[in-house]
Amino acid sequence: MLTYVCFLVIISVSGGNAAIHSLMYTYLATSGIEDVPEFMTVGFLDGVPLVYYDSNIYRVIPRQKWMNMAVESDYWDKETQISIRFQELYKININTAKERFNQTEGVHTYQVMYGCEWDDETNDTNGFHQEGFDGVDLLSLDLKEMRFISLVPEGIPTQNKWNNDSAWLENLRFYFSDLCIGWLKKYLQYGWSSLKKTVSPQVFLLQKDPSSPVTCQATGFYPIGVTITWLKNGQNHHKDVVLGELLPNEDGTFQKSSTLTVAPYELKKNNYSCVVEHQSKTFTEHLTEDEIRAIHENYLPNSTIVGVVAAVLLLVIICCTAYMVYQKKIESESCSDTTRRPKETNPSVLFLGETMLLAF
Structure with missing residues (x-):
């Protein structure tokens, strides 16, 4: 649908002077691509890489020095374990997608992007969540109706499965309207000096x-x-x-x-x-x-x-050809009790907890 726009969308709101700020995460699972990690994640604040993980290094690492001041000391260990679990999940998801599309051989990718936006002038907020396979849009979250919409027949089973999980959908609603925005603002406070910089080429x-x-x-x-x-x-x-x-x-x-x-x-x-x-x-x-x-x-x-992050982002660009994914799945400390406000922690943990490991 949109050639390499997935990356441009990530960074189109970047820069400390912009009114609209964003906190976004991308996931990319691959199959049949030699010398490329089977699973990668990158987190962004206003288009600037914050965190990175892949299945080769088996570790979540910061991409900005100030991130260590914005999170608790055990953040990196927790995020690493969570990313490993998601790595296992997306290995299953990509195989499921290959079967549904009847494309079990060759090179394949499963992509996810999620996040939230905040306009610092109007105070308007927004959230998004989309998933795709081999450049084809699979699922998109309608945040107003709080339901997933399948864009192809192969995504209908997952659409029905996820839309029937009311507790999970309520957690998503809370994440997009509250937690994600809160952490976006917090990260902006810590990273503002970096985001507002201007460097000549x-x-x-x-x-x-x-x-x-x-x-x-x-x-x-x-x-x-x-x-x-x-x-x-x-x-x-x-x-x-x-x-x-x-x-x-x-x-x-x-x-x-x-x-x-x-x-x-x-x-x-x-x-x-x-x-x-x-x-x-x-x-x-x-x-x-x-x-x-x-x-x-x-x-x-x-x-x-170009460093490690650049190489990953370039791969994301290639895999997102004709495709844009926006998303966010989330977890509160107690998904079964949606009336209780989740304990404040980093947004990735809230999203990536074990109760959020929903298969495609």
């Missing part, structure tokens, strides 16, 4: 050899809003231009590139420039033979190397 022109395409690379910038355009003799130039994906760097900044294919004789006859516009600054790099060669010798700085 570094811009480089890269080329393997004189006959290769030229890449204009912008890296190390925050927030995400950046525009890369090419000029030919001072006029906008769109021919033979390929815009790259927006990707995160390991340090919480972002990178993006645009590649121009141009013949060497065209470079000599015309004046080409790459213009990178960011809220912090506008950069203009002129394509000259000497400049490109000099930059090619130095190539990329270490800051552009």
Whole structure:
């Protein structure tokens, strides 16, 4: 439905100056993909990675230093055990989905996203929960009606199963309207200095050899809003231009590139420039033979190397092609007593407790 929008939706509300803030978590189970973890989770605050887990490291780790101040000391152990249980559940879920779609061989993915939003100007809130398989929307939560809607026939059995669990649905309602928003605000307090930062991009022109395409690379910038355009003799130039994906760097900044294919004789006859516009600054790099060669010798700085989180997010982008998932399943300390306010703890534990391990 939406090519690579799943990632852009995550970060479209990022930046400390935005009125709408979000707390979101993604889950990705894979099957048949070599050298890729079978299960991964990433948590985000306003598009910035907070926590990460995969089935290779078997440990939930922070992606922001201030997270250790925002949670209790036993948070990481609890989240690790919970993530391991969910890893086991989603291994079952992806196999169930494969059977329902009659696609037991090949490469497959099961995706989930969930979270909440808060508008700090109007105080409006929202919650969301969607699940998908191989880029196909499976289930979506209608928060107003508090029921799941199946978007394909293969999801009907799960729709009926989940909609019949009234206690679980009430916990979801409470999570989205109260707990998630509370923790979103708490995380914003701790992470505000990081979220409101503005970092200018570094811009480089890269080329393997004189006959290769030229890449204009912008890296190390925050927030995400950046525009890369090419000029030919001072006029906008769109021919033979390929815009790259927006990707995160390991340090919480972002990178993006645009590649121009141009013949060497065209470079000599015309004046080409790459213009990178960011809220912090506008950069203009002129394509000259000497400049490109000099930059090619130095190539990329270490800051552009995509870290673990970037690799995971890139995989999420690929797996979410034609698909957007929004979601949240939740748990209170006592799911059987929905009238009692759950004990305050971190939102992931409330969501990921054993009583919330509902199979697809």
